[in-house]
Amino acid sequence: MVTNQAIEGSFQLIGGNFENAGNASIHLKQKLTELGIKEDVVRRASIITFEAEINVIIYAAAGWLRYYIMPQYIKIIVEDMGPGIEDIALAMQEGYSTAPEWIREMGWGAGMGLPNMKKNSDEFKIDSVVGEGTTVEMVINLTS
């Protein structure tokens, strides 16, 4: 069963708060599973949400993650108040990361986050202003 009405939700993310990392993703995963959405789509949506959560927690002071489940697609928007990204092309390269050592010790900061978000989206848009923050908008189509 796929919904005919938009279902939306939002999560506040706090920089440095790893304890709640993954909560938005797992919430969305449950919601999509309940709606009977295909397993691979659910997994892609969970992965991009989790990567987005981790990015905000690593780099930003705070941020918002919003999702919209529509009949035709799932849209996930992540907006943060962070340092911004100076060179987006560089940040999109697999393996490029500016994460500090302690983040790497926690298993993150491998430079795979943004490339992975792009890989698992059908549409991927990123806007960033240095000193203000970054917004990432991702769409996964539900009709193939």
Added chain:
Amino acid sequence: MEILRATIVSAADNSDIDIQGAYSTDLMSNVLYYHAPNSVLITSLVNPQVVQTAEIAGIKIIVFTQNKKPDKDIIELANQKKIPLLITPFSMYIASGKLFQAGLHGIRNN
């Protein structure tokens, strides 16, 4: 479990699941990038995000190497998510090699 001389630390019983492959890393983003459902994750990283990552990536068993013991919060999280946690005395390299030799191959590098 015998191959790894492993002890199981979470109550979840996933013994009848069909495991299709394994992946060894300490980098959680790599798990999410090269994810394969129904696989085993071999890692020396011990924190709650390993369990969260496993759930999201569809990993069914986590093996901690070199006797690294997860704390009770991690075990509780794994129990909730029904993901068995195993501890092996072997290093990541040896543990991976033993499982590979036993016929458990790597996941497809997509």
